[in-house]
Amino acid sequence: MSQLEMFIEEPFSILLKNMETATRRYDAIVMVVSGLHFTCDLHAGPGGDRQLRIISKLAERAGSEVRAHGALLSRLEAATAEAAA
Numbered sequence: 001m002s003q004l005e006m007f008i009e010e011p012f013s014i015l016l017k018n019m020e021t022a023t024r025r026y027d028a029i030v031m032v033v034s035g036l037h038f039t040c041d042l043h044a045g046p047g048g049d050r051q052l053r054i055i056s057k058l059a060e061r062a063g064s065e066v067r068a069h070g071a072l073l074s075r076l077e078a079a080t081a082e083a084a085a
Contacts, residue, residue, distance in 0.1 A: 014059050016042065016052075016068035016076060027072060029055055042072075052079035 015030040019039075027042040029051060042048050052066075052075065059066050068076050 012062045012064050014055050014064065014066045016066060016072040018072070031055070048075075049079040049082065052076050053082075056080045 011034050013032045015032070017028050017030055019026055019028045027048075028039050029042050031038045042051060055066055056076065056079075066076060
């Protein structure tokens with residue numbers, strides 16, 4: 001399988017990840033579009049909850065899902081449940 005075929009197989013995904021650099025640890029949103037990775041910081045508090053609601057809607061419209069685990073999954077579920085209420 002070529003790299004292009006691999007990218008076409010899953011053209012769009014969103015991941016919530018714990019990231020780390022030499023100077024800091026942070027949570028990030030990683031959006032993958034045809035193999036290109038776009039990353040931004042996931043904010044703390046209400047701003048981050050808004051980001052989570054936005055990416056959840058974006059993934060739904062694209063026929064995908066947001067991948068997360070642990071505390072990030074719990075935070076995603078809480079933010080999307082809050083929007084549904």
